[in-house]
Amino acid sequence: MxxxxxxxxxxxxxxxxxxxxxxxxxxxxxxxxxxxxxxxxxxxxxxxxxxxxxxxxxxxxxxxxxxxxxxxxxxxxxxxDTSSPAIPELEIFSKNEGTDYSQKLVALTKQYWAVPVAVACISVIVGFLYLRKK
Structure with missing residues (x-):
């Protein structure tokens, strides 16, 4: 059987x-x-x-x-079951979490702080090099 x-x-x-x-x-x-x-x-x-x-x-x-x-x-x-989608849909909001957007924003800011700092540093360096050649 x-x-x-x-x-x-x-x-x-x-x-x-x-x-x-x-x-x-x-x-x-x-x-x-x-x-x-x-x-x-x-x-x-x-x-x-x-x-x-x-x-x-x-x-x-x-x-x-x-x-x-x-x-x-x-x-x-x-x-x-391979007939179903392989990747589950992204769940945006958890049922257990509150809607404290400020904490989420602070967490994202802490995680991705390097990008704006790098852009600012590169801008300052390019500005100094430009002024130095004049």
């Missing part, structure tokens, strides 16, 4: 992206690794970085042993 395999979309798999509820996609299969997060030798951050996308390359690049691959098979909960 054939086994019925549960199919999951990438969007559905990407919604399970916390330490307590973590799914990853490797080689077209979906794995619920929530119970393994604390035991993972590379730490839970490594696994969390691969949620919401196909983590096959990252898994292979890490050089996992055959024992690790066997262990991974025990966490398989289904297969990736």
């Amino acid at each position: 054939p086994t019925i395999t549960k199919m999951y979309s990438m969007q559905e798999a990407s919604q399970h992206n916390t330490k307590e509820d973590c799914w990853i996609v490797i080689d077209g299969k979906v794995y619920d690794v929530s119970s393994y997060m604390d035991e993972h030798p590379g730490g839970d951050d490594v696994i969390l970085e691969t949620t919401g996308k196909d983590a096959t390359d990252e898994f292979e690049d890490a050089g996992h042993s055959e024992e690790a691959k066997e262990l991974l098979r025990t966490f398989c909960i289904g297969e990736l």
Whole structure:
């Protein structure tokens, strides 16, 4: 009797992206690794970085042993539904977050401060070089 395999979309798999509820996609299969997060030798951050996308390359690049691959098979909960879009839609607003736009603006400013500083420095240098040649 054939086994019925549960199919999951990438969007559905990407919604399970916390330490307590973590799914990853490797080689077209979906794995619920929530119970393994604390035991993972590379730490839970490594696994969390691969949620919401196909983590096959990252898994292979890490050089996992055959024992690790066997262990991974025990966490398989289904297969990736390739008929659905591969990239989930970007969620602009989280249900848990408030609408504090000033904090978001400050965070963006801290993250991208180098661009306006570089433009200002280049402008000053070009101005000095221009005046020096006159």
